[in-house]
Amino acid sequence: MAPDEKSLHDNDKSGRDSVTADPQTREDAGESSADIWVKCPACKEVAFRKEVERNLNVCTRCGFHFRLSVEQRLAVTADRGSWRELLADVAIGDPLGFIDSRPYPMRLAEARRSTGRNDAVVVGLARIVGRRVALGVMDFDFMGGSMGTVVGEKLARLFAKALHEGLPVVVFSASGGARMQEGALSLMQMAKVAAAIGRLRDARLPYISVLCDPTTGGVAASFATLGDLNLAEPGALVGFAGRRVIEQTTNRQLPDDFQRAEFLLNHGMIDAIVERRAMRSTLAQLLAMLTAGGRAPGRRGRSAKAR
Amino acid sequence: MLAIRSELARDSGSSERVRLARELRDVSKQWSSALAPMDRVRLARNPARPQTLDYVGLLIRDFIEIHGDRRFADDPAIVAGLGYFGTRPVAIVGHQRGHSTSERLRRNFGKPHPEGYRKAARLYLLAHRFGLPLITFVDTQGAEPGVGAEERGQAEAIAANLELMARLETPVITCIIGEGGSGGALALAVANVVLIQENACYSVITPEGCAAILFRSAGPEKVDDVARVLRLSAADLKALGVVDEIVTEPAGGAHMDPQAAARELGAVLRRSLARMDRMTPQALRRSREAKFAAMGSPYLLDDCLENRRLPG
Ligand SMILES: [Zn+2]
Numbered sequence: 001m002a003p004d005e006k007s008l009h010d011n012d013k014s015g016r017d018s019v020t021a022d023p024q025t026r027e028d029a030g031e032s033s034a035d036i037w038v039k040c041p042a043c044k045e046v047a048f049r050k051e052v053e054r055n056l057n058v059c060t061r062c063g064f065h066f067r068l069s070v071e072q073r074l075a076v077t078a079d080r081g082s083w084r085e086l087l088a089d090v091a092i093g094d095p096l097g098f099i100d101s102r103p104y105p106m107r108l109a110e111a112r113r114s115t116g117r118n119d120a121v122v123v124g125l126a127r128i129v130g131r132r133v134a135l136g137v138m139d140f141d142f143m144g145g146s147m148g149t150v151v152g153e154k155l156a157r158l159f160a161k162a163l164h165e166g167l168p169v170v171v172f173s174a175s176g177g178a179r180m181q182e183g184a185l186s187l188m189q190m191a192k193v194a195a196a197i198g199r200l201r202d203a204r205l206p207y208i209s210v211l212c213d214p215t216t217g218g219v220a221a222s223f224a225t226l227g228d229l230n231l232a233e234p235g236a237l238v239g240f241a242g243r244r245v246i247e248q249t250t251n252r253q254l255p256d257d258f259q260r261a262e263f264l265l266n267h268g269m270i271d272a273i274v275e276r277r278a279m280r281s282t283l284a285q286l287l288a289m290l291t292a293g294g295r296a297p298g299r300r301g302r303s304a305k306a307r
Numbered sequence: 308m309l310a311i312r313s314e315l316a317r318d319s320g321s322s323e324r325v326r327l328a329r330e331l332r333d334v335s336k337q338w339s340s341a342l343a344p345m346d347r348v349r350l351a352r353n354p355a356r357p358q359t360l361d362y363v364g365l366l367i368r369d370f371i372e373i374h375g376d377r378r379f380a381d382d383p384a385i386v387a388g389l390g391y392f393g394t395r396p397v398a399i400v401g402h403q404r405g406h407s408t409s410e411r412l413r414r415n416f417g418k419p420h421p422e423g424y425r426k427a428a429r430l431y432l433l434a435h436r437f438g439l440p441l442i443t444f445v446d447t448q449g450a451e452p453g454v455g456a457e458e459r460g461q462a463e464a465i466a467a468n469l470e471l472m473a474r475l476e477t478p479v480i481t482c483i484i485g486e487g488g489s490g491g492a493l494a495l496a497v498a499n500v501v502l503i504q505e506n507a508c509y510s511v512i513t514p515e516g517c518a519a520i521l522f523r524s525a526g527p528e529k530v531d532d533v534a535r536v537l538r539l540s541a542a543d544l545k546a547l548g549v550v551d552e553i554v555t556e557p558a559g560g561a562h563m564d565p566q567a568a569a570r571e572l573g574a575v576l577r578r579s580l581a582r583m584d585r586m587t588p589q590a591l592r593r594s595r596e597a598k599f600a601a602m603g604s605p606y607l608l609d610d611c612l613e614n615r616r617l618p619g
Contacts, residue, residue, distance in 0.1 A: 095547065095606040098536045100521040149603030156600060178489070178511045180520070183538050184549045187511040188602035190490060191497045194466060195473035195596045202474075218511070220462035221450075221490040222469055240461040240490075241452030245516075249452055259457060269460045 040064050042235075056276045065233050065276055067213055070115075070122055070139045073172055077280060078126035078135065085124040086161070087154050092119065095149070096183050104181040111142045119150035120175070123158040128170070129284035134162035136171040138212075138219070145175035147219050148182040152189025155223060159196035159207075168206040168287050173224040177217020190222035197226050206290040208283060211238045211261070211270065229271045229286060232261035233279075238270070335558030339505060344514075344534040351486045351508045352448075354411070355562040357569065359386055359401030359444040362484065365569035366576070367392055367399060375426060379459060382423030383414045384447070385495075387430040392442065393577065398434035400427045400495055401444030404485070418451040421464035424494050428464075431471050438588070440478040440580055443495040448513060450491030465494040472497035473596055476588030480579050482554065482572060483507045484561070499595045500579045503541045503550040504572070506560050510539040548602065552579075 038049045042064035052059065056076050057066040068076070074083050098104040112118060120142035126135045136158050138145045155171065162169045178186040200207055209227030211220075214237035221240055224230075232238060239259035247254055257263045264270045274282045342350065350356075363370050363386075370390035375381040387400045404417030427443075434441040450461055472479060472494075481498035487509030503509060512520075514534035522529045544550045554575050561568035583591060 091608045092603075093606060093608050095603070096536060096538045100533070100536070149606060152602070153604065153607060180512055180517050180537070182603070183511055183536075183547075184509055184544055185547060185603040185606065187489060187493055187509075188549060188599060190466075190493060191469050191473060191599045192602055194469035195497070195599050198470045198474040199596070201470075216462075218490050221465040221494075223466070225460075225463040225466045226470055238462075239457050240450065240465070241457065245452045246454065246457070250454060252454075254454070258454075267458045267460070269463060 038066075058276050063234065063275070065213065065235055067140060067174065069141065070117070070137050073137045073212075074122075074126070074135075076276065077137075077170075077172070077283075078128060079130065082127035083124055083135075084126070085122055087123055087157060088118065090118065090150050090154055092148055092150050092182065095185055096181070098181040098183070100181075107143065107181065115139055115142045117142060119148065119154070120145045120179075121147075121151045121154050123154045125161075125167070128280055128287070131284055131287055132167055133283075133287065134158050134165070134167045134169045136169070138172060138174045140174040140176075140214075143179065145173075145219070146177060146179035146186070147175060147189050147222075148179035148186045149189060151179075152186075152192045155193045156189075156196040159193070159200050162205060163200050163203055166203075166205065168208070168291065169200060170208050170210065170283060170287075171223060171227075172210045172212050173215040173219055174212040175215055175217070175219035175224075177219055187218065190218050193223040194226060197223060201228070204295040206287060208286060210274075210279070210283075211236050213237050216240065216242065216259075225269075228290065230269075231272050231274045231279075231282070232264065232270050234261055234273050234275055236261045238264055331558045338559075342506075343531060344537075344540060345531045347506060347540055348486065348508055348514060348534055350506045350560055353560070353562055354404070354406055356485055357561050357565040358406070358417075358446055358485070359399075359403045361565055362444060362569055362572065363388075363390070363399060363401075365566060366573045367397070370399070373426070373430060376422040376429065378422065378425055380420070380422045382420050382426060384417050384419040384451070385423035385427055387426055389433075389439070392440075392573075392580075395580070396439055398430045398439045398441045399443070400430050400441070401484075402447040402492075402495065404446055415451060417447045418449060419447065419491060420451050420453075420456050421459040421461050424450075424464035424468050427495060428468055428471055431468070431475055434477050434479075435475045438477055440480070440583075441475065441498075442576065443479070443481045443498065445481060445483040445487045445492045445496050445509070446485035447488050447491050448486055449488035450494075465490045468494040469497055473599065474592055475595075476592050478580060478583040478586070478591055479595065480576060482576070483509050483550070484572075486510075486513075488513055497595065497599065499583060499591060499598070500552070501550045502552050502554050502572075502575055502579070503544060504554045504561060504568070505541055505556045507541060508539040509544055509549065510537050512537075514539075548605070 037046050038052050039046045040059040043062035045061040057068055094105045120139045121136055123136045136155055206228050209224050209230045211224055211232040215224050216239050237259050261273050265273055367390035370388050372388040386403045389398055402417045403414050405411035405414040479498040480500045481496040483503040485507055489511055514530045518529040518533040541553045545553055554572050557564035557567040
């Protein structure tokens, strides 16, 4: 699972570039040139940051999709003012007493400080083009979006909440995989969330997974590929094993598009690639169509129990 | 230990035999608990350890192997089939690493491709439809990292099995018999009862892989350190609530006496199955879901919980 984090750490900086620099640094830095300009890693075009941001952080020249922070994602996805976060206080200690070059609690504390969050996912209720949904967004800036007990718990409870309230679920993933620092407990979260999805599926409530750059390892191998529909943003890296691991074991250079959304689409592994500017409307339309058949239970519907 | 064993093998009086056997057990216990975590991983990987097909041979009567995923291929890294455990027909799925070099190559060292997981899924569904208990054996370093595996949806194949296993309305028992490596192991291990042999291990990532990520240059001493903090031994996993029961092995490890290892495992399997006898199909699913829903929860912090941690 986590082998993939390796490749992530390597291109950490390039993929994210500077658009998603955390807000604090941005404020502190004042009006430096990196603040005003942004360079597209794909076409190398240098553009006004403001202009790129107005374009939903998509390169105006070549369409490259910059990674989004959680706040940016919520802003371009949920109806204005509709987001209500749940379970923000759920946090983990240090179950294993894990230490590498630094102890796990220290890594956690740093990630908490820089992101202002307890862990690598936010969950809550929102509206998308007027439609109520249970929404989860992963935070790649929090330890590579890795899934430990908190991520598993919050998502499992989000699916349970959606089941209880008769709501569809949308989850935006961005993760290097399971979190090594919580050992086998992280691994178990994959099963925890998958089991919760099974219940939602039985109740015929739709779940749409949106694979964002990057989604790999244990997250790709659990909830991120279990959607009734699995969508991806253009260019998103999605896969099980890390590119470097595969190159090392196979001793072969991999093509540039390997494990990119377009590669997955060609191999029949995702349902559609959706550009960021079309994401909101596409989600709303798909949810409208999936729920129009009348099979989903109403709010708190009893039939949630029926097959 | 070997001296005691050879004395045991010679014909000595029965009271002497009992004494020697007990002594062997004690020495072996001490030896086992003194093992460094990485030695434990090496022991779990020992190619001489009994593998799925060995246990099938020793525990299952009239085994009929079922091949293929009906989509692409038959993956020899996973064996699946039907047979009798005692008087009960059961479905069996397990990783098979192989003993000889040629078998290991043929079976890709027990690292499955997506079609292996999809073959497993067929057996899960058979077990579910016909109410057969499902017994799985876990013994893999992890799922195959390769171009073909990615092209054919390795991630999706594993994910689908996690959901499917969770929802089966039939008893599911997993035994980790060697190395349980990450999602490639978990795709066979969403069970009502998860057993682990004394010298087996189970981890989110191999110590080598983990050290490579955390320390870039992963020398052997870093791998040892990482193996220690990953808490992948049977005893640690039991304390974490990841496994339910530790199955004892013959002195020196399961490979020293595969028959005795199988007897021990068989007894625990029988007992575990019997405990699920009176559960309804729905209750079997519910309790499995509840078990995994609680994974790690004791370690979540909120106002009333202190920061829990494994001792040591
Ligand atoms: Zn561009």
